Amino acid sequence: LGEKMTNNLLKLENIYEEFRCVDTDFPLTAMIIFNIVGRGHEKFEKTNCISDLACNQDFVKILNISSASVTRNIDVLSEGSRGKVRRQNPFRLIQRERNPYDLKKNILTLTKKGAVLFNRIKNIFAENHTPYDLNYHPSKNYDKRTGFNPRTGERVTNKSKIINQIKKLEKKLQEMA
DSSP states (O other): OOHHHHHHHHHHHHHHHHHHHOOTTTTTHHHHHHHHHHHHHHHHHHHHHHGSSOOOOHHHHOOOOOOOHHHHHHHTTTTTOSSSSSSSOOOEEEEEEEEETEEEEEEEEEOOHHHHHHHHHHHSSSTTTOOTTTTTOOSOOOOOOBBTTTTTBBOHHHHHHHHHHHHHHHHHHHHHO
């Protein structure tokens, strides 16, 4: 593979890991819907035109999936299911509101938490972003797929991952000085 292709694949892995920080079982269709909602939200902030925001029917056309599947994925991304089965920990990355000009449609916008995640993903796409290699682990203290420490059997939390990354960056800064 060429260097550019390898770099793009690493960026894709980095984006996937950003979603896995939210939940280890983040559905792929929900990732795509989230990114489309984020782009629409970003465009809406510039133009202030409600037609720039995404709605459920857009995803049926764009992704060629059933409206039930779209609703399930939006439920996962927002406050959770409105039906009998409710998600224990909904992601709360987007919010649904009625379109004031067409009451049959919902418009989808990013929450503050969703905007933070969308900006992190956008930064990964930036040309000057150097992706981190997820295959390189100086110490295998957890299983990347499940997030469990094989020695203790405990789940490695996002907080501990962030603290470890900060320690690595501090170590690199000390080596550079």
